[in-house]
Amino acid sequence: MPRALAESAPAPREPAETAPQSSLERLLCVIDLFTADKPEWTADQIGGVMAVSRATQYRYIRTLTNAGLLASAGDGRYRLGPRFVVLDRQIRLSDPLLRFGPPVMARACQSLGDAQLLCTYFGDEVLCIHQESVDPAIHSSMERGRPFPLFRGSPSRAILAWLPDGHLRNLMLSHAHEIRDAGLGANWAEFRQRIRDIRARGYYIGRGEIDRDLMGVGVPILRASGELVGSLTTIMPLRSDGDEALERHIRITREAAAEIAAGLNALEQAAAG
Numbered sequence: 001m002p003r004a005l006a007e008s009a010p011a012p013r014e015p016a017e018t019a020p021q022s023s024l025e026r027l028l029c030v031i032d033l034f035t036a037d038k039p040e041w042t043a044d045q046i047g048g049v050m051a052v053s054r055a056t057q058y059r060y061i062r063t064l065t066n067a068g069l070l071a072s073a074g075d076g077r078y079r080l081g082p083r084f085v086v087l088d089r090q091i092r093l094s095d096p097l098l099r100f101g102p103p104v105m106a107r108a109c110q111s112l113g114d115a116q117l118l119c120t121y122f123g124d125e126v127l128c129i130h131q132e133s134v135d136p137a138i139h140s141s142m143e144r145g146r147p148f149p150l151f152r153g154s155p156s157r158a159i160l161a162w163l164p165d166g167h168l169r170n171l172m173l174s175h176a177h178e179i180r181d182a183g184l185g186a187n188w189a190e191f192r193q194r195i196r197d198i199r200a201r202g203y204y205i206g207r208g209e210i211d212r213d214l215m216g217v218g219v220p221i222l223r224a225s226g227e228l229v230g231s232l233t234t235i236m237p238l239r240s241d242g243d244e245a246l247e248r249h250i251r252i253t254r255e256a257a258a259e260i261a262a263g264l265n266a267l268e269q270a271a272a273g
Contacts, residue, residue: 027063029050031064031080039080040079042077043057043076046060097129097260101130102130108132108252108255112252114134115134116133116233116256117131117140118130118260124171124174124175125150126148126150127146128142129230131144141211150171150175151182153206154204154216154233155218156231158220158232159231161199162199162222162228172191202219203219204217204219205218208238216234216235217233217250219233223265223268224261232253
């Protein structure tokens with residue numbers, strides 16, 4: 001079983017207090033209601049949370065069910081539908097990160113004897129898309145598809161520190177409390193300095209921030225243009241190895257991230273040519 005800090009697990013996403021204006025945004029809010037903690041909903045429960053009429057709630061459900069995004073769970077309840085399985089397979093087959101990442105990660109893990117996480121991000125969340133390990137004793141809470149916040153843990157901070165400054169300012173405005181609690185600064189000046197420090201090192205080392213018995217070395221994956229793609233993190237049991245051993249982990253993780261980025265850049269150049 002994953003040995004995660006309870007406070008590190010992401011809370012279920014709540015619908016916005018003010019209903020989005022477009023029908024598409026409303027439908028996405030319906031999908032976001034379905035979580036691991038509450039995987040099934042009735043039509044009336046959906047309508048109540050969304051604050052819409054009975055006719056509208058059934059229209060939402062009918063539209064999503066016809067698209068395969070919801071499915072009947074019996075007794076008037078609904079769950080996420082089989083279309084997500086199709087989409088997951090499509091992502092596994094077509095995502096360039098999943099094309100170049102796993103082979104590189106497998107070689108790095110064999111060399112280090114530990115495990116690695118390949119992560120991407122959307123909005124204010126970080127998502128693991130692949131785990132690789134040669135040590136069965138390492139159990140990371142960052143399972144594929146489980147979102148985590150941007151502010152805690154090596155995979156997340158290796159992404160956070162390379163976000164554009166405009167994005168970082170918006171995060172400070174909307175997540176000041178979480179940023180402060182994560183030790184990243186009580187104001188914009190402090191937050192910006194913490195980010196600059198991580199960027200200057202080129203990596204982030206976290207100890208017990210997500211799983212109390214694990215540590216990680218996270219590095220960004222960047223396109224040739226400097227655009228952020230995601231992060232690669234080597235995770236290992238929490239320990240106090242000497243500087244030489246830690247430097248080797250940092251070096252191999254950075255080399256692996258650079259190799260993945262080179263594959264992405266070559267693919268893009270071939271497509272452009």
